[in-house]
Amino acid sequence: MTFSSKYKNLGKLAIVCGLATTMFACGGSADSSKKEDAKAAIAAKKEASVDFNIILNNAPDPTSIPVLLERSGAEFDASLLNSKENAKSYVLKDASSALNFGVYISDIAYLSASNKPQEAIDYFTTAKQLSDKLGITNAMGKDLSDKLETALSDKDAMLKVISEAESKVKTFLNTNSQYDIAALIVTGTTLEALHISLGLVQNAPKDLPSNVRNAVLVDLMTAVANQRKSIDAIVEILKPLEGTNNDTQKYYSEFVKLQKQFDALKFDEKLKENKGGYQLKAEDLKEITATVEKLRTATVKL
Template sequence: MKNNLTKLAALSVLVSFFLFSTSCGSSDKSKDKAEDLAAAEFDAAEQELENEIDKVIHDLPAPSEVPFLLEATGADFRAEFVNDLSKVESYLTSNDKSALNLGVYAADIGYLSSYNQAQEALDYMEGCQKMADKIGIASAFDMSLLARFEKSIGNNDSLALIINEAIKVAEEKLEAGDRLTMAALVLAGSFVEGLYISTQVIEQYPADQLSESNRDVILEPLMRIVLNQKMALLDLISVLKHVEQDETIANVISEMNILRFQYEELAELEQKINNNEGGVVLHQHDLQKLATEIQRVRKDITG
């Protein structure tokens, strides 16, 4: 299992051994109790981490939710908002890159599907299959799922369900296979890409067709979605801190903390809006700093 959980179990063994040896001697019965206690501590820590992952999943919008909200704004489809599919082969050089960008492409598929970019969405599904195979969960994007996706082209609701199902299966398989680090990275990639697409739509919404106030009214539901992702971000940071630490995880945590700082700067505005204080509305420029940081973090993941 992961290093921090292993250390926790080892510490429990040492503490338990000390307590039992000073009070009951070195009997086999005491040793068995110490080992049972260590195992229980280990299992509890593992379950806590899985619960934290589930909490992130619960707090995040589904991969299909934000894209359909984007379409509702009336904004035109922008091909440059999705990550270039030609990069797939470069991501297959490592499990970490595959996991992060599997999450990225899952969010992209939702965006493509919501704008009826059928063939492109199918191509991205096939790209996801390659990365899922790289991290050992190919069955989450198997041929039967691809066939269902192809048959559902033109039915956005069905496509949304299939996308959500694939990601859910991927996460469950990673948890079951004791690959919680990979699960955390998939979540991080999906989180960043969802925010990236959302903030790009907000920033680049046509300024010459509507007045600023009318644009803010149209974009407000989407801006609220972005603003409300603070809790999911905090949950994600917690998960990343509890999985095995390496250079990739440390870098992702650092980037997520930068985003957290941007959300903290918006805390006062968020509170006023949630309290329905008169005259307080969201404007495009309120999210500009956050959007800039998200763009930078996303470039680091997908570059």
């Protein structure tokens, strides 16, 4: 979906309040004129809320890629997770809180899909520090912790709970004219899914029988190639925020760069020409991996 020029302008107008006070939070100033500006920006944003909501709903389900990774047979790799210890540094800025809340959502989904429910709950407790900072904890449901505890022995149930909670957050933020925060959350989620997928490719054991290793790598690299749709969704989500501040501009530019790198692979075209015989090789993903890892490192060190 492409924004009309009208909605591009509305998207930019909608963050005027954030630029007047903090990077992403509207209001909070004692100055009455700024409050009026904030109200006007929110009103303009609500005019485009349907479009914003549709675009947000095009974001990938945070559990879809972890499920594919688990089905590939790749061994779980805890080193690919973002450390829980980093969370305390993210609460200083809304942009960092939003991006890394998204990162932790993907980590939680990966843990759940890998049959590590207690670790997933521990990560949820960590992520809650960020959701509290962003004011979205209640949006996920006051009984979310209980639901996760109840689903401890049921991987599919846990993944469903995670997916529903993330969907509720997007709806809440859109309804409350916080499209920017929602955009950064799903950006963090998508970035982490790419990071984990590419990391599993790079870290695939070299001592496996070649037929076993190749089978795992084919599934993993195909999972990476399939994330082109996720990248497209993030570009569309960030598009209304392009040029409004350094944070959103950086992520928009880097995801556009990823689009071009995926295009250069011509994966779908090669599959069609070779009637399914073409397979991605690890070296094909070198440039994509470098882009993702540079951006992910900058994200978790914010």
